[in-house]
Amino acid sequence: MKTWIMMRHGKSSWELQVSDVDRPLNQRGIDDAHLMGSFLASKNVHIDAAYTSPANRAAHTGLIVLKELNLPLHKLSVSNMLYDFSGEDILEFVRCLSDEQNSIITFGHNHACTTLAHSLGGYEGNNIPTASAVLFRFDVSLWSSIQTGTAECFSPKMLI
Numbered sequence: 618m619k620t621w622i623m624m625r626h627g628k629s630s631w632e633l634q635v636s637d638v639d640r641p642l643n644q645r646g647i648d649d650a651h652l653m654g655s656f657l658a659s660k661n662v663h664i665d666a667a668y669t670s671p672a673n674r675a676a677h678t679g680l681i682v683l684k685e686l687n688l689p690l691h692k693l694s695v696s697n698m699l700y701d702f703s704g705e706d707i708l709e710f711v712r713c714l715s716d717e718q719n720s721i722i723t724f725g726h727n728h729a730c731t732t733l734a735h736s737l738g739g740y741e742g743n744n745i746p747t748a749s750a751v752l753f754r755f756d757v758s759l760w761s762s763i764q765t766g767t768a769e770c771f772s773p774k775m776l777i
Contacts, residue, residue: 619755619763621711622662622722624653624682625730626675627748638672638700649748649773650678654685656776657750662720667692668710669724670699678748679724704729704736714760738768746772 627646635641642650664686669679679693698710707729714721727745734740734751745751755766 618719619757619760620662620720621753621755621763622657622664622720623707623730623733623751623753624678624722624724625727625745625747625749626670626672626678626724627681629674629747640672640674642674642677646674646678646748647681650681651685652773652776653748653750653771654682656771657682658686662686662722662752664688664692664722665718665720666694666714667722667724668694668696668699670701670726671695671697672700672726675699675724675726679722682722682724699723699725701729702726704732707733708737712761712763716759716761718760734768734770737763737765739765740768740770742770745770746774748773 627642627650629640630643667683669676683693698706701707730745734745738753749772752769753766755763757763
């Protein structure tokens, strides 16, 4: 069994004139990341490894969530493949992971999150909201074998 928690970064700020990769979280994004991290901690999820897009807003979301999960920050690795908006690079990244890891969490972006939730988990919504987590479970032993599985989506609005 392989478990993948795919999180979309928290709400970002458009107040600063910075490049897309440097755009920070706004206060709601920070608060939602804490809320979702606390929620995941309450579900007693086990995480073998965590990966984030190099974008500031995704990495900051990841750092907050790992802190809430009481995971050491060195478990968070950055991959340029997660700075993807189609989902193709992310799926390739996950399919190439070490099979010694059974449970991972990634921090990335839309439209990739919504596309992957639709194609891998049968998600029926129009959009994965910011700071939402999609919990995929795949009945396989190899990451390279993931095709479709079960998916549950949790959003900050569901928890308030």
